[in-house]
Amino acid sequence: MPEKTRNILTEAVTSGDRRSIFHRYGDRPSYSGKEKFIRWLLASMGHLTVMVTVSIILVLLVDALFFFEKASFIEFFTGTKWEPFGQPKKLGVLPLFSGTMMIAFGSCMVAIPFGFGSAVYLTQYASPRFQALVKPVIEVLGGVPTVVYGYFALTGITPLLKVVFPEIQVFNALSASIVVGISIIPMVSSLSSDAMNAVPNSIKTAGYAVGMQKFHVVTKIIIPASTSGVIASFMLAFARAVGETMTVTLAAGSTPNMSWNYLEGIQTMTAFIVQMSLGDTPAGSIEYYTIYAIGLSLFGVTFLFNFIATTIVKRFREVYK
Amino acid sequence: MTRKTRYQIYGILFQSVCLIANFSALFFLALVMHDVLVDGWEGLSFDFLTGYPSRKPENAGILPAIVGTIYMMLLTAFIAIPTGVGAAIFLEEYSQKALFINFVKLNIQNLAGVPSIVYGILGLTLFVRGFDLEIAGFSLGMGRSLLAGSLTMALVILPIITISTQEALRAVPESFRLAGFGIGMTRWQVIRYQVLPVAMPGILTGVILSLSRAIGESAPLLMIGALAFVAFLPANPMDSFTVLPIQIFNWASRPQKGFHDAAASAIIVLMLLLLIMNAISIIMRAYYNSKLRDLKN
Numbered sequence: 001m002p003e004k005t006r007n008i009l010t011e012a013v014t015s016g017d018r019r020s021i022f023h024r025y026g027d028r029p030s031y032s033g034k035e036k037f038i039r040w041l042l043a044s045m046g047h048l049t050v051m052v053t054v055s056i057i058l059v060l061l062v063d064a065l066f067f068f069e070k071a072s073f074i075e076f077f078t079g080t081k082w083e084p085f086g087q088p089k090k091l092g093v094l095p096l097f098s099g100t101m102m103i104a105f106g107s108c109m110v111a112i113p114f115g116f117g118s119a120v121y122l123t124q125y126a127s128p129r130f131q132a133l134v135k136p137v138i139e140v141l142g143g144v145p146t147v148v149y150g151y152f153a154l155t156g157i158t159p160l161l162k163v164v165f166p167e168i169q170v171f172n173a174l175s176a177s178i179v180v181g182i183s184i185i186p187m188v189s190s191l192s193s194d195a196m197n198a199v200p201n202s203i204k205t206a207g208y209a210v211g212m213q214k215f216h217v218v219t220k221i222i223i224p225a226s227t228s229g230v231i232a233s234f235m236l237a238f239a240r241a242v243g244e245t246m247t248v249t250l251a252a253g254s255t256p257n258m259s260w261n262y263l264e265g266i267q268t269m270t271a272f273i274v275q276m277s278l279g280d281t282p283a284g285s286i287e288y289y290t291i292y293a294i295g296l297s298l299f300g301v302t303f304l305f306n307f308i309a310t311t312i313v314k315r316f317r318e319v320y321k
Numbered sequence: 322m323t324r325k326t327r328y329q330i331y332g333i334l335f336q337s338v339c340l341i342a343n344f345s346a347l348f349f350l351a352l353v354m355h356d357v358l359v360d361g362w363e364g365l366s367f368d369f370l371t372g373y374p375s376r377k378p379e380n381a382g383i384l385p386a387i388v389g390t391i392y393m394m395l396l397t398a399f400i401a402i403p404t405g406v407g408a409a410i411f412l413e414e415y416s417q418k419a420l421f422i423n424f425v426k427l428n429i430q431n432l433a434g435v436p437s438i439v440y441g442i443l444g445l446t447l448f449v450r451g452f453d454l455e456i457a458g459f460s461l462g463m464g465r466s467l468l469a470g471s472l473t474m475a476l477v478i479l480p481i482i483t484i485s486t487q488e489a490l491r492a493v494p495e496s497f498r499l500a501g502f503g504i505g506m507t508r509w510q511v512i513r514y515q516v517l518p519v520a521m522p523g524i525l526t527g528v529i530l531s532l533s534r535a536i537g538e539s540a541p542l543l544m545i546g547a548l549a550f551v552a553f554l555p556a557n558p559m560d561s562f563t564v565l566p567i568q569i570f571n572w573a574s575r576p577q578k579g580f581h582d583a584a585a586s587a588i589i590v591l592m593l594l595l596l597i598m599n600a601i602s603i604i605m606r607a608y609y610n611s612k613l614r615d616l617k618n
Contacts, residue, residue, distance in 0.1 A: 038509045042415060045407035046425065049483065052476055053428050056439060059446045117342025125336050126343075134343065141350045143595065145537025147566045148353065148588050151573045155581055156356035182349045189346065213325075215332030236434065243436025245540035246566075250573055270438050270540070277441070277544045283450070295442045299435060306434035310427070 060299055063292035070286045076293060082256040082272075084287050091290070093297065095256035099266035102173050103180055103248055104241040106262065110181025111237050115188025116230065122189070123196040124218050135190075142186030150250030153179035158251065171253025171265040179251065180244050184237045191236060195229025195313075196222055232309040239305035243298065245270040269294045357592070361585025369586055373552050374568070378579025383587050385551040386568040389467070390536060390594070392555055393564055396471035397478070397535055402528055404475070405482025412483075413490040414512055426487075433480040441544025444473030449545050465546035468558040473541050478531040485527020489520040522609040529602035533595050539566035565591045 068076070071091045079092015118138065122131050157175040161168050168174070199222055207217040223230075253265025254275055267275075273291045281287045372382015416422050448469035463469040493516050501511035517524075542564060551563040565587055572584035 032507075035507050035509050039415060042407045042411035045404050046411035046416065048404060049408050049429050049432065049479065050425060052479065053432060055447065056435065056443050059443050060439075063446065114342045114345050117339045118346050121336070121339035121343045125339065134347065137350065138343075138346050141346060143533060143537075143599075144350075144353060145539070145566055145591060145595075147537070147539045147569050147573070148357065148591070151569065151581075151584055151588060152353045152356055154573060155360065155585075156352065182353075185346050185349070213328050213332055215328055215335055219335065239434055243438065245436065245438045246570060250570065270436065273438055273442070274540065274543055277445070277546065291442060295439055299439050302434055302436055303431060306431050310430050 056299065060292055060296040063289055064296045067286065067289035067293040070289070071293075080258060082267075084290055089286070093269075093294065095258045096267055096269045096272055096294065097297070098258045098260065099173070099252070099256060100242055100268040100270070102260060102262065102266060103177050103244065103252065103268055104238050106173065106177025107181035107184060107241040107244075108234065108238055110178055111184040111188050111241075112234055114181075115185045115233075115237070116192055118185070119189045119192035119196060119230075120218065120223070123193050124214075124222060138186050138189055141182070142184075142190075144183065146183065146244065146246040147250070149179045149183050150247040153247055153251035165263055168263045169253070169265050171251060171255075172263050173252050173266045174262040176248045176252035177262065180241050180247050183244070183247065184240050187240060188233050188237045191233030192226070192230045195226040195233065198229065199225045228312050228315070232312040235305050235309040235312075239302045239309070242305070243270065243302050244268075245274060249274045269298050273298075357585050357588045359585075360582050361587070361589045364582050364586035365589060369583075370590070378572075378577060378583050381572070381580070381583045383565065383568055383590065385554055386563050386565045386587065387590065388554045389547075389551070389562040390564045392467055393471050393474065393562065394532060394536060396467065396558065397474045398528075398532060400471060401475035401478050401482055401531070401535075405479045405531075406486050406524060406528075408479075409483045409486035409490060410512060413487055414508070414516065429480045429483050433484060436540075437477050437538055438540040438544060440473055440477045441541035443476065444469060444541055444545045448472050463559065465561050466559045467555050467562045469545055470542050470547055470562065470564075471558075473545055474535050474538065477538060477541055478535050481531040481534060482527055485530065486520070486524050489523025489527065490516060492523060493519045518609075519613065522606040522613075525605050525609065526602055529598055529605075533598050536594060536598070537566055537591065539564070539570055542567055543570065565594070 076091055076093050078094070079090060080094050081090035081092050082095045083090040122135060126134070153175045157178055158168070158170065158172065161172070161175055165174075203221055203225060204217060207221045212220070248268045249271040252268065252271060254267050254271060255265045256267040256272070257264065259266075273294055276287070276291050369382050370387070371384050372380065373384060375381045412422055412425060416425075448463050449465055451463070463472075497515045497519060498511055501515040506514070547561075547563050547567045551561065555562040569584045569587045569591065572580040572587065575581075
């Protein structure tokens with residue numbers, strides 16, 4: 001074996017880094033033009049994903065700046081009235097923000113108990129056969145298009161709620177929250193399952209070895225040991241609920257208000273963006289640029305939550321490696 | 322009661338609570354299906370499938386929506402699959418700068434979490450309006466066309482395809498690559514003949530998964546202005562169009578009960594399309610797996 005090859009292999013084996021093998025062994029100057037072309041083509045595709053992020057941020061920022069040229073920055077973030085079509089216009093985003101938070105919190109109230117509960121059952125109690133049968137069915141719940149959930153909220157849940165709360169409005173935050181919650185159960189369930197499966201078996205068996213019962217192994221070992229991953233799954237679900245669009249547009253109405261009354265209609269940030277795109281607001285008007293300011297806020301909130309959650313998951317994986 | 326039996330009772334209670342949570346999730350699914358089937362089953366007919374939208378709910382049909390959905394899926398797949406798979410191959414098999422790879426991976430993960438409506442805003446600005454730029458009197462925008470919609474949708478599913486392809490590539494054993502290099506294959510030959518055939522079932526699963534996400538996604542298309550009242554079939558990529566989810570949204574947001582039932586019927590068609598796509602993915606995966614087994618024997 002030539003000395004150079006041996007050195008590369010030795011280094012790869014000792015450092016445990018598989019990349020070092022090919023990245024020096026695979027790229028040789030004798031490569032043909034075709035090889036180089038393919039490499040260039042694939043590299044440009046790899047860079048495209050970065051370009052997408054950059055263009056999202058650029059588009060939102062530039063046009064949001066147009067908006068803030070004409071509207072007050074302070075009013076936007078502190079104003080409690082959202083009447084972009086009124087005279088005079090009132091452009092405070094807080095009512096839309098509170099609507100979004102109502103849906104996000106409400107849906108987490110539904111998704112977290114059911115998602116977490118089914119994750120505990122599937123990973124700790126269920127037989128492998130039960131798991132193989134039930135897990136895909138729960139995944140189907142996550143694959144149902146959101147517009148179908150919107151229809152379900154409007155025609156399935158709201159009439160049921162009317163029996164319990166006769167004063168409920170046709171468009172209300174409660175039915176939208178419940179249904180958005182149902183739609184994110186699979187997300188909570190599968191990510192929490194991953195976190196619980198990542199708990200090393202040795203800790204679990206150690207619990208049994210000192211005479212713990214299954215109940216205590218689950219509640220005092222598995223659940224505490226997987227807390228960070230489980231919390232990350234809640235955060236991702238929260239971010240999903242913040243960005244949820246079709247269900248809330250169909251079922252939660254289009255009346256921005258800050259009442260925090262789940263029986264009334266509200267409007268979320270996403271639902272307002274849809275409302276704007278359905279109407280025929282002339283491009284260039286201040287109303288038109290509201291979608292960019294709101295889109296930017298939406299992007300910021302979801303980005304923050306996703307970033308924290310993925311960081312937690314990453315650190316968590318490293319701890320148990 | 323001894324402490325032991327008390328804890329045993331707690332254990333049984335806890336287990337049943339978790340089991341109930343589990344079955345509730347299944348119950349919700351059944352509830353959604355039941356709601357849709359009860360409202361929509363009667364409206365399903367040949368006339369409904371081959372008809373055009375109408376002002377009267379009993380005459381309404383979904384042919385333009387079905388055709389629009391199929392066209393859009395084909396265009397989206399044509400744009401997103403090569404790009405997403407290519408990006409994943411570059412990240413897993415070519416790129417060697419650890420810092421850059423980590424940055425791009427983080428970026429893709431975050432892209433997958435961006436609400437789809439934000440992609441809609443991007444598509445509206447970039448593809449439909451073309452930044453309002455004009456070159457020699459021609460607008461850079463594509464208008465509210467099928468092509469603009471497909472490009473937007475391709476952006477939505479790009480991160481999903483890339484992430485699942487990366488996972489499939491990572492699952493290919495190193496020995497396969499080393500064997501290829503060992504007999505003097507070039508990098509691309511190793512990828513083409515060693516890595517891709519083994520990773521294919523995983524890649525296909527991811528692709529179908531992302532396409533079934535795209536088929537039901539409506540928020541970004543609503544943003545870029547897919548119309549709900551299209552009385553013709555799109556003939557070329559620059560035509561305006563509608564898709565099933567938009568049609569459903571439009572009917573569901575009207576007050577009349579008749580339109581709600583039409584929406585339910587359209588939902589059944591949409592769910593059937595999804596079911597067919599998932600069945601195809603299972604069959605394709607089985608086919609590739611059996612081919613791999615032949616290779617190994």
